[in-house]
Structure formats: C-alpha cells, structure tokens
Amino acid sequence: xAISFSGTYSQAFNTIAETGTNxxxxxxxxxPGWYLFRQPAPGTAITAYNADNGGSNTGSFYSYGPTNNxxxxxxxxGTGGTYFGSPTSAAVAGWIAFGATNTTGNTINSLxxxxxxxxxxxxxxxxxxxxxxxxxxxxxxxxxxxWTAPGTIFNWTSPIATSTAAAVNGxxxxxxxxxxxxxxxxxxxxxxxxxxxxxxxxxxxxxHGLAIDNFSxxxxxxxxxxxxxxxxxxxxxxxxxxxxDTYTIALxxxxxxxxxxxxxxxxxxxxxxxxxTFTSANWNVAQIVTVTAVDDAVVEGTHTGTITHSATSTxxxxxxxxxxxxxANITDNDMATIKIHAIQGNATNQTSGGSPVRDDISPLSxxxxxxxxxxxxxxxxxxxDTANNNGVRQLRGFFIQEETADQDADPTTSxxxxxxxxxxxxxxxxx
Numbered sequence: 001x002a003i004s005f006s007g008t009y010s011q012a013f014n015t016i017a018e019t020g021t022n023x024x025x026x027x028x029x030x031x032p033g034w035y036l037f038r039q040p041a042p043g044t045a046i047t048a049y050n051a052d053n054g055g056s057n058t059g060s061f062y063s064y065g066p067t068n069n070x071x072x073x074x075x076x077x078g079t080g081g082t083y084f085g086s087p088t089s090a091a092v093a094g095w096i097a098f099g100a101t102n103t104t105g106n107t108i109n110s111l112x113x114x115x116x117x118x119x120x121x122x123x124x125x126x127x128x129x130x131x132x133x134x135x136x137x138x139x140x141x142x143x144x145x146x147w148t149a150p151g152t153i154f155n156w157t158s159p160i161a162t163s164t165a166a167a168v169n170g171x172x173x174x175x176x177x178x179x180x181x182x183x184x185x186x187x188x189x190x191x192x193x194x195x196x197x198x199x200x201x202x203x204x205x206x207x208h209g210l211a212i213d214n215f216s217x218x219x220x221x222x223x224x225x226x227x228x229x230x231x232x233x234x235x236x237x238x239x240x241x242x243x244x245d246t247y248t249i250a251l252x253x254x255x256x257x258x259x260x261x262x263x264x265x266x267x268x269x270x271x272x273x274x275x276x277t278f279t280s281a282n283w284n285v286a287q288i289v290t291v292t293a294v295d296d297a298v299v300e301g302t303h304t305g306t307i308t309h310s311a312t313s314t315x316x317x318x319x320x321x322x323x324x325x326x327x328a329n330i331t332d333n334d335m336a337t338i339k340i341h342a343i344q345g346n347a348t349n350q351t352s353g354g355s356p357v358r359d360d361i362s363p364l365s366x367x368x369x370x371x372x373x374x375x376x377x378x379x380x381x382x383x384x385d386t387a388n389n390n391g392v393r394q395l396r397g398f399f400i401q402e403e404t405a406d407q408d409a410d411p412t413t414s415x416x417x418x419x420x421x422x423x424x425x426x427x428x429x430x431x
Contacts, residue, residue, distance in 0.1 A: 002099030003033035035097040042142035054120035054167030064120040075211020076200040106226040108188040117156030119174035121209030124165030225317035226252040239331035248286035268305030341413035373400040
C-alpha cells in the first residue's frame with residue numbers, strides 16, 4: 001500500500017515519538033506511506049524504533065530531534081547488530097522507504113523531490129558518511145524489480161566527522177538543506193506506484209546518526225502530460241432540432257509523436273468530428289468540437305448525453321492517457337400525447353349545501369397538450385362562404401374523436417373533443 005499522490009505531498013515527521021525506546025512502528029500506519037526495512041533484500045519489515053537526540057550509539061532506526069520536542073526527523077544509525085539482521089561491515093543495513101500511487105489521471109514525466117539531510121550524531125569516525133536515494137516502480141516495496149540511483153544531487157553527506165563521538169544538532173550545524181532536484185523521463189503512469197528508498201549502511205567503523213526531514217514531492221518541476229477540455233461558457237447545452245454548442249481540446253505538453261484523440265458521442269449526441277490529431281507543432285492549439293443533439297421522436301424531457309474520449313500515440317506519455325469526458329444538457333422537442341378522455345377527466349360528483357353539483361373543469365386547464373385522434377366533423381367555414389363575402393361563421397372549429405383502441409370504459413369521460421379555432425379557420429392538423 002502507498003499514499004495517493006495527486007500532484008503534491010510533504011512530510012515533516014513531527015507525529016512520531018519524541019522519547020522512548022522500542023516504540024512501535026507499523027509500516028504505512030505510523031506515518032501513511034512510510035516504511036522501515038532491514039536487510040537482506042528485498043527487505044524485512046522493522047516493527048520498532050527509538051527516539052533520541054543523538055546521544056545514543058545503539059544501532060536502530062530513530063526519531064531524531066531535541067528531547068521532548070515535537071520537531072522530529074526520521075533516520076537511522078547502522079550497526080552490525082541483530083536489529084538490522086547482523087549485516088557485514090560496509091554493507092547495507094536497511095532502508096527508509098516512501099511509496100506513492102499516481103492518482104492524477106495522467107502520466108507524470110517530471111517530478112521535483114526535495115528534503116533536508118540532518119546529522120544527529122557524530123559517531124567518532126573521521127570519515128564522512130552518506131545517504132543515497134534510489135527509486136523504482138512496483139506494487140509493493142519488495143516487488144520493485146529495478147532500483148535506480150538518480151544522481152548525486154539526491155544524496156547527502158554528513159557535515160560533521162571528528163574523532164570525538166557526540167550528539168549533533170541536526171537542525172543547525174548538522175543540517176544539509178534542500179537536497180534533491182527534478183527527476184525527468186519518469187513515465188510514472190496513472191495508478192502505478194513509485195517508491196523511494198534511502199539506504200542506511202553499516203559503515204566501516206562507528207556510524208554517524210543520519211536522518212531526513214521536510215520531504216516534499218511535486219509535479220511543479222516539469223509539465224505533466226495531459227489533455228485539457230474547455231467547455232464554452234463552462235457547460236455544454238444543446239437542443240433537439242435547435243441549438244448546438246462547442247468545446248475545445250488541447251494537449252498540456254509537447255508530444256514526441258502524433259497524438260490522436262477519438263471522440264465517442266453515444267446515441268443522444270453527435271459531433272462534427274470523430275478524431276483530432278495533435279502534433280509536436282499544434283499540440284497547444286485548441287481544436288473545436290461542435291456538439292449537436294440527436295433529434296429523435298422519443299419523449300424524454302430535459303436529459304443528458306455523455307461524450308467520452310480516448311488517446312492513442314506511440315509517445316508513451318500520451319498513449320491511453322485518461323481524457324476527461326463532456327456531459328451535455330439536452331432540451332427535448334417532443335411532447336407526450338394525451339388521451340382525449342384525460343382532458344375532460346372523470347367529473348367528480350360533489351355537493352354544495354346538500355345539493356349535488358358537477359365539477360366540469362378540465363384537470364389540464366391552462367396547459368398545452370398534444371392529442372391524437374380522428375377528425376369527425378369540420379365547422380370552420382361560414383355558411384355559403386366564398387371569397388370576400390364575409391359570410392356568417394358556424395362553430396369555427398372541428399371535432400376530434402379518440403381512436404377506438406385508446407378509449408376507456410368510463411361513462412363519465414368523453415372520447416370526443418371540439419377544437420375551437422376562432423378566426424384562424426385555416427387550422428393546421430398533423431396527420
């Protein structure tokens with residue numbers, strides 16, 4: 001297990017023990033994401049550590065810092081004793097490790113790593129001693145197949161090396177500040193786990209007490225491969241048979257090879273393009289996608305459609321990279337048909353002052369409805385109406401009868417309705 005890395009991380013180690021020996025240590029629990037292991041490789045978990053100000057020469061991993069002070073650093077003092085599994089002189093005794101899983105959604109190609117090196121004990125050895133940083137990828141610390149040493153700027157060396165053994169103030173004269181730099185060409189894929197380990201050696205002669213503090217990790221040291229989608233106005237809104245909308249796509253970094261973005265618009269939407277190609281020349285030029293709603297005959301009301309995207313490239317930083325989706329709000333232009341008998345409704349028998357009355361107001365009064373039926377009589381024209389005679393109008397409307405299959409069996413409802421057209425005697429009827 002490891003912590004989730006979304007772009008930045010820092011650790012000052014100020015939650016570990018201030019005093020005591022044989023304090024319980026649990027990997028990925030005492031400090032989430034942090035581990036202690038002893039040799040031999042690939043590593044055996046350490047379950048205890050001491051807290052000290054640099055006065056002890058006992059071989060152990062340590063919470064280093066001033067006594068009874070919460071300002072701590074995580075370190076170790078290597079020996080050939082049983083705590084580290086009895087390593088030979090000048091051999092690896094153990095490792096301080098950190099694991100992080102990339103959850104940014106993108107491949108991280110460049111990463112800034114910084115920390116302070118702190119010496120808390122001078123072992124009485126006139127030879128300076130170093131901590132070396134290595135990194136690798138794997139599902140767990142013990143399954144990392146290859147460890148890489150990124151270079152000397154990620155290592156640090158004890159500043160105090162005299163023949164007199166004594167505690168050193170790691171916050172002042174024992175401090176080597178701002179160790180690290182930028183790791184390039186990482187190709188840290190989304191959901192993969194990156195591991196760091198600082199090597200604690202059983203150095204020749206007496207060991208110095210070395211620690212790390214103020215660790216930070218960020219993607220700010222270099223641009224991260226990714227795809228940016230920008231919706232016009234912050235959202236995408238379209239209408240069946242009406243308004244369209246647009247969004248743009250661009251890459252975050254210059255690719256080494258062409259990148260093809262495939263657009264998958266589903267059944268509710270369509271787009272004017274189905275693929276976009278970005279090259280090393282146009283990678284940061286936003287390309288426009290126009291979205292149109294599918295004008296179907298289904299009554300759906302206001303609904304949504306989702307456009308997904310996929311990326312392919314021979315540039316590993318962009319091949320199969322996660323691309324955001326776009327959700328469009330769709331306004332429907334279809335209306336549900338209403339049965340004619342529902343317009344009148346079932347008139348309810350009521351009483352007023354003990355006398356029965358009928359409520360003949362339609363339950364759909366004031367609403368616009370769509371009906372389907374058979375025109376049985378037309379009274380739109382005037383008697384003897386001819387051009388320019390302004391004859392007397394009849395009922396100025398027409399009757400529609402519900403189709404037999406759609407009629408109900410309720411005698412209190414009506415299966416016919418008169419549609420009043422008024423002076424608009426040339427009414428439009430959809431057949």
